[in-house]
Amino acid sequence: MSKPMTKTQLVAALAEEMGSDRKTAGAALDAVAAVVAKEVAAGGTVTLPGLGKVACKARPERQVRNPATGETMTKAADKQVKFTIAKALKDLANG
Structure with a gap:
């Protein structure tokens, strides 16, 4: 089993996929995370296609025991976050 991808590696891969720089990719990733966190904290659901x-x-x-x-x-x-x-x-993973 391989190591999990770090945020730095994810930002670099996003930048390459988007054809932009790492700063823009990092800002996009942070924006998506902020939107998801805000919606879920309000009790909503977010679908990531x-x-x-x-x-x-x-x-x-x-x-409980x-x-x-x-x-x-x-x-x-309490509330629990589910993915x-x-x-x-x-x-795709099983194919």
Whole structure:
């Protein structure tokens, strides 16, 4: 298994793909991340074509168990960010 691509490597690859400089590619990447973060924080969903969908899901209050002590406690309701991979990307990875 190969190492994960770093942000610097991703920006360089984006710049090459876009045919622009690294500064512009870095700004584009940061802008996409900011838009996704703002929308998901507001409880929305963002579809990234060809990649998947980022969504914020509410989880109700629930009973959880501390594995160290076995004690059962109530965990407050919270939100969880989920990423669902697009079928096209799954097929490409498995193909």
